Amino acid sequence: MADQTMLKFVTVEKAMPEKRPPDLRKEDFQEIYGEYAREKAAEQAGRCSQCGVPYCQTHCPLHNNIPDWLRLTAEGRLEEAYELSQATNTFPEICGRICPQDRLCEGNCVIEQSGHGTVTIGSVEKYITDTAFEMGWVKPIAPKTERSESVGIIGAGPGGLAAADMLRRAGLQVTVYDRYDRAGGLMTYGIPGFKLEKPVVMQRIDQLEDGGVSFVLNCTVGDEISFADIRDKHDFVVIATGVYKSRELQAPGVGADGLVRAIDYLTASNRKSFGDDVPEFDSGELNAEGKRVVVIGGGDTAMDCVRTAVRQGATSVKCLYRRDRANMPGSQREVANAEEEGVEFVWLTAPKGFKGDRIEGVIVQKMRLGQPDATGRQSPEVIDGADYVEDADLVIMALGFEPEDLPSLWETPKLEVTRWGTVKADFRTHETALERVYAVGDIVRGASLVVWAIRDGREAAEAILAKIAEHTTLAAE
Structure with a gap:
């Protein structure tokens, strides 16, 4: 007998959770999906x-x-669904919100490929875990036995926290060091x-703290504590610093x-949402209110910046990207959300310079797509004589991030790095050139992506x- 619960994609249309209308969601920083x-x-x-070969699972990191x-969700067995999702993912409620599902699981869904509209995997994942927190199914970490081995984790982002979660569940003594005042x-x-x-993130950090993970915050390795001291103090070390050095123009x-740099702009905005005192925001330096804003870049960070500027009350928000829509790295879903909220995308443009000691405008050069580069993407080429000026009061550079020079900052020359400055680590175990030191x-x-960091942290x-x-x-x- 055929299963009456599943395979309803022919008779039931895809339906996302209700999305708040743009004119309402532009007024606050609450999530846009119900x-x-x-x-x-x-x-x-x-x-x-x-399906017999689940491409959604294959394409999930x-x-x-x-x-x-x-x-299990279709059958109403939500607690079991949560247990199964939690078995492979430390933070399903976060991945359900911020993973680019259109490029990963949902983009490779078999029924999406057959023209029926993808299963809304991310929204269901979010629903399962939010329900689990509400119902008290998310239990505190309680190791069966305590072990003497200790691990120092440098960086309280998704990779470091995923490793901390698994190691603490196994009974190890885990200390997480982070440069910021919140994990x-x-x-x-x-x-x-x-x-x-932010409460979604904080509830997981609370769970880790309640389960015995120690956090040492406002602690920059190389300043407040040396890398050598951390190695001496712990049996194992996990480097999970992320990349925070902004690419410069x-x-x-x-x-x-x-x-201004995107990371400074977004951090100021998020600090304000916590109720922190943020002088750079209050002075207007990192606040888009009443300004003509231009964001340079085409990734997810650029999308975060343009949509933040809209909510801060910018008079206009434009995004310059040197390729076209089809070739931009950011999520197409995020681009659509930004356009609904009034952001204008100016494709095939790049900054050539800036006018004024106090920004008055961006000198923009128009581009066209030429031959493919080493990655297979068409390379942008300048169109001579097509420059123009885009008026602006605030320009946000969202050009990506690069690794800091950890061997120098940490006075550890034996920590091997690649020619890009990233830490060399075994792709299976994540161990570095230094014994018992891992990097994720x-x-x-x-x-x-956050989801790749979670995978690395769990594997390490x-x-x-x-x-x-x-x-x-x-x-x-």
């Missing part, structure tokens, strides 16, 4: 075709068991609230007032636990 009701989540999960937890890394200070409301006028996330990959934790088990076995023999 929550599924229980019946709607079950209905949408029931659209899954339960964590290889989440998506078809099975969709089936969470870019999840806390980089991603705006309209994509990821070389052009006439760089250094003018009103030309963006500091290894370069700027990447597994490698550490395997090494401990191996030594324990040898000692017993």
Whole structure:
């Protein structure tokens, strides 16, 4: 007999959770998507075709068991669905909100490819875990036995926290060091609230603290504590610093007032949402209110900046990107959301320079797409004689991030790095050239996705636990 719960994609249309209208959501930093009701989540999960080769799972960096937890949701077995999603993903409620599902699981859904509209995997994942928190199914970390081995984790972003979670559950003593005054890394200070409301991050950090993970905040390694001291203090070290050094632009006028870095701009906005005192915001330096804003870049950070500027009350917001819409790296869903909110995208344009000691405008050069580069993407070429000036009072540079020079900053020349400055680590175990020192996330990959950092953190934790088990076995023999 055919399963009456699943395979409803022919009769049931794809339906996202209700999205707040642009004129309302522009007024605040709350998330723009509502929550599924229980019946709607079950209905949408029931659209899954339960295909024999689940491409959604294959294209998920964590290889989440998506078809099975969709089936459990469709059957109303939500607590089991949560347990299954949590088994492979440390932070499903965060991935459900900020993963670019259109490029990963949902973009590779079999029924999407057949023209029926993808299963709304991310929204169901978010619903499952939000329900789990509300119902008290998310239990405190309670190791069965305490172990003496200790791990120092440098960086409280998704990679470091994922490793901390797994290691603490195994009973290890875990200390996380972070330069900021709150844990969470870019999840806390980089991603705006309209994509990821901060209580969602804080509840996971509370869970880690309640479970015995120690946090040492306002602590920059190399200043407040040396890397050598951390190595001496712990049996294992995990480097999960992320990449925070902004790529700089070389052009006439760089250094003018009103030309700011994306990370500074987003951090100020997020601090304000916590109720912090932010002088740079209050002075207007990192506040778009009443200004003509130009954002340079085409990635997800640029999308965060343009949508933040709209909410701060900018008079106009434009995004300059040197390629066209089809070739931009940012999520197409985010581009559509930004356009709905009034952002203007100026494709095939790049800054040539800046006018005024205090920013008055961007000298823009028009581009066209030429031959493909080494990555296969068409390279932008300048169209001679087509320059023009884009008026602006605030220009935000969202050109990506590069790794800091950790061997120099930490006085550890034996920490091997690549020619890009990222830390060299084994792609399976994540161990570096230094024994018992591991590295995960963006500091290894370069700027990447939260979900990849989570995967790295979990794999490094597994490698550490395997090494401990191996030594324990040898000692017993």
